[in-house]
Amino acid sequence: MTEIFINEESNNKPRVYYKKSLYLLIILVTIGAFMFSMISNNSFKSNIRFLQKDNIFNGYRATLDFSKTNIFSSEIGISYLRQNERQYSSKFRCTGSENDIDAWKERLCVFYNTCYNKDTNQLDYFRFSPSKPKPIFYDAAKRMLYEFSKISRDTGFVSLSTDGETPYAPVIVNETYPTKNFTKLYHVHTLMKTNFGANNIGHGLWEELGSISYSMERMNIVDRKLIIMHLNKMENTSLFRTYHQYVIPALTQNSMVEFEIYMKSFNTKYVCFDTLIVGGQMTILKNPQTKENYGREALFYNWRSKIIQYNGFDPNFIPKKHHIIITNKSDSLWMHSDAKRYRAIANLEEVEKFIRYTYPNISTEVIEWHTIPFDKQIEKLLHTTILITPCGGVSLILPMLPHGAHAIVMDYYVTMPLHGFQVGQSGSLDSAFLNHISHVRIQYYQIYGPNDYQFDFPEGRNPRNDASIVINMTRLQLLIDKALEEMEFEE
Template identity: 60%
Template sequence: MTEPLLEQQSNTRSALHCKKEICLVIISATVGAIASLLICNNSLDLKSVVFQKTNILKDQISRPNAPKDHIAAKEIAISYLGFNGRQTFSKAICSGDENDISAWKDRLCVFSSICYNKITNRFDYFRLNQSKPKPVFYDKSYRMLFRFGVTNADIPFLTLTVGGDTAWTPLVVNESYPTENFTRLHQLHSLTKTRFASSNIGHGLWEDLGSISYSLDRMNIIDRNLVIMHMNRMDNTSLFRMYHKYIIRALTDHPMVQFETYMSSFNTKYVCFDRLIVGGELSVFPRTQVKEYHGREIIYYNWRSKIIQNNGFNPNFVPKKHHIIITNKTESIYKRVGMKRHRAIANLEEVANFLQDTYPNISSEVIEWQYISFDKQIEMLLNTTILITPGGGVSLTLPLLPHGAHAIIMDYFVTEPGHGYFYGQSGSMEGAFFNHIPHVRKQYYQIYGPQEYEFDYSGATDAREMASIIINTKRLQLLIDKALEEMEF
C-alpha cells in the first residue's frame, strides 16, 4: 500500500517537475521573444529617428508623405421619410456666429448639392417644396429665417473677399435638384475673389490665398483635387504668375480657374457642386479687427508648412550655423515719383558694415527680395537665424523662417493715431499677425521719436506710411545679442 503511494508520490513529483521545466522553457522562450521584439523595435525606432534627423539637417528637399484626401467623418444617413434617393435637396454646414445674421463677414460654409444657374447668374439652394418650409438660420433679432440673409435690411450671408467687399448669398428655391440639363461636379470647389493679391504679395499670401487653406483646416477637409474658382479676372501679372507657380500648388493639384470662363465651359443650364466651400475670408493684419484668441496659430503654421513642403523643402529644417539677412527694400507699389525710398532702413550701409565689423564670424548679407524667385527665398529664409527687416509687406515672409529663428522688425513712430495706436507710441505694423507666429521669436526695434526716422519725401507727415527708419547700431546690437543668447542652447 505504501509503495504504490510512494510511487504515486514519486510519479507526481516527476510530473510536477516536468511541468515546471516545461513552464520554465515556455516562460524563457516567451521572455526571449519579447526581448528580441523589444530590441528589434528599439533598433527600428533608432533608425527611424536617425533617418528623420538626417532629413531635417541634411536633406532640405525631403518631402513628407502628404495625408490622404478626406473630409470629416461621414454624416448620419438614415432613411425615415421615405425619400429613398428620389429627391435631392441642398444642405449647408457652417462655422461662425449662427445666431447673428449680421456676422456674415466672418462666416464660413460648405454647401452640398448646390447649383449655379447660368441663365439667372445665381447659385440656387434647393429646398423641398413643402407646405411648411424649414428655417435655414436662427437670428437673435429676426428669429427664424427661411432665406439666407435679410433682403429688406440689406444683410447678405457670406463674403467672397477679405473685409466683406464682395457679398454673396445663395437663393433658396422651393424645388428639387435638377434632373436634366445639368452638369454635376463631384470634386470640392472653392469660390473666392482676391482683394489684395494683384498688388500686394503679403496680403495675397496670408489673407486672399491663405484664407482658402484656413477654411479647409477649420472644416477639417484635405482635398488635393480642390478646384479654386477665382470670381474676378486673373491678370497676367508677375504676382499672379508667382502664385500659380509657387503658391496654388500648396493648396491643390489643379490650377486656379477664372469663374466665368470655367462656367462657360459647361454646355448645360445648371452647373452643380457636390461640395462648395464659400466664405471664411480672414483678416489677419488690421489690429482693430483681429480677435486675439487661441486657434489662429495652427492654421497659420499649417499654411506656412504647406507652402514650404510643396516647393520641395522640409518645413522642419533647422540650420546648424548662424546667418543674418538684412532686407534692402528698394521697390514698393506705394513709392511716389521723387521719393528716395518707401518704409525702408535709411542707414542701411552703416548697419551692414556694423554687422560685419561686430560679428565677423557670422555670415551676413543684404537682400533685395524682389529679384529672387520665391522658391529660392524659401531656401534662404530656412537657412537664416536672424532676419532684420523694415515693417510692412516686405516683412511678411517672416513665417517661413525656421523654428527658433529671430526676426528684428522695425516699428514706426505714431504721428497720426490709428490702427489701435495713439500719438507718440511705437507702432508694430504687422504685429497683430506676428502675435500668432510663435515658432519665430520677434524682436521689435521700437521708435521713440522724430530723431529715429526720416520722411521719404518733402512734405510727408505720416511716419507710418511715409518714413524710413534710422537704426541706432548700439540698440540693434542689444537685440542681436539677445537673439544669439536665446539660440545658444
C-alpha cells in the first residue's frame, strides 16, 4: 500500500463542493480528513511553510484541472499496453542537441515521474521494467544510447548553470516507481545554480533567472506555483535580496528554496517530482560561444514584461514627453583597489552641462542606479526616452525602457582581440544581447583611439576593463539628435 505523506486535505476535490449550499459539508469533510492524517501512521508533516497543500500528490492520478492549469496543451495519453495503473515509469523530452550526446551545455529537458533518492543523492529515472530497454538518445556517431551521460567535471546530460559549469544527469534504475516511503510533489519544479548572477545583476536577470522563464515558454509549461530549487547555498546579499523581492515573484508565487534543505524537509527516502525542468541555462551575453541571440527576441521581451508587470507597472506604457537619463556608474564590485571608477563616463559633469544647455526644454537626470530600489529603477526607465550609459552590467537595465526609446551605449577601444573584435576596432560589450532587444533602438557611441578613454588606475592596460570613456560633445549631439528625429511625432 502506498504511503501518503501530506499534512493537509486533498487538493483535487470536485468543484461542485464549493457551492454555497455545501460550505458546511466542506468544513466537516476537511476537519475529518485532517484528523485522519494526524493519527495515521503514514502521515507526513512538512516543516516548510511555503509548501502549498496542492504541491504534494496524494494519489495515483493527477487531476485534469492540474494539467489544464499548468500546461498549455495536454499530451496524448492512450491505454494500449494494459500497464498496471499503479506502476509509473519515467519519461522525458528535450530540445536542442538531440543528435550529439556531448553537446549538453544548453540542452533543455523536462523529466516526468523521477525521484530524488536521499540515500544515494541522485535523481532516479525509472525504466519500465517489464519491457526490453528502449533507446533514450540517438547520437550521430555513437548510435542509439540506453543510458544518460555520466556526470564528471567536464560532462553531463544537462547543465544547471550557464557556461556548462554544473554538469547534471539522472541515473537510470531498472526498478519500479516507489510504492512506499515516498513523497510526490505536485507542482512544476526546476533545479538550477547561479554562476555569475551572484555578483552581476545583468547575468542573474537575463541569463540565470531569465532562463527559467525562457525554458517554461520554450517547453509550453506554465505554473504560477513553480518551485525554484537552488542547488547550492543562497547568500544573503543585497543582490539576492533584490532577486527575491522584485524578480523571482515574476516567475512564481513561491520563494526560491535551497535544494538540500528542501529535500531534508521531507521524511521519506524518495522525493518524487511530477514535472522537473533541468538545463536550458542560456549563455546570452557575448562570449566565444554566443555571437548573437537570433530568434530569442520574444523570450527576452516577454520576460521583461513579466518583471515590469509584477512590480506594478504597464509593460506597454509610452511616455508623452522626452526625458534623458545619464548613468553615473560610481560603484562596481569589479573596481580596482586603486581606482575611483570602473567603466564609467570620465567627463560626466561636462556631459550633463552640455545636455542641459543644448536641450533646455528636455528634463535631464543623472542617476546612480545602485542607490535606488529595483522597482523605482523600472519606473524611471519607463518614463525615459533617451538613456545614455556606459557598457557592462549597468547597461543591461535598458530592456526596461519603453517601446521606441533610444539607448546610447558606450563602446570600448580594442587593444586585444576578443569575441570577434580586432585590434583598433570599436568593441561593443554585450552587443550579442543588446542587439536583440528589439523594442529599443540601440546606438553605440564608438571609441576611435586613446583620446576617447582614460585609464581608471595607473597600472591599467586593457581599455575594455580598465578605462572610462571621454565623450566628445559633437558626436554625442549627433546621436541625441538622431534619437529625437526618430521619435518625432508626425501628425
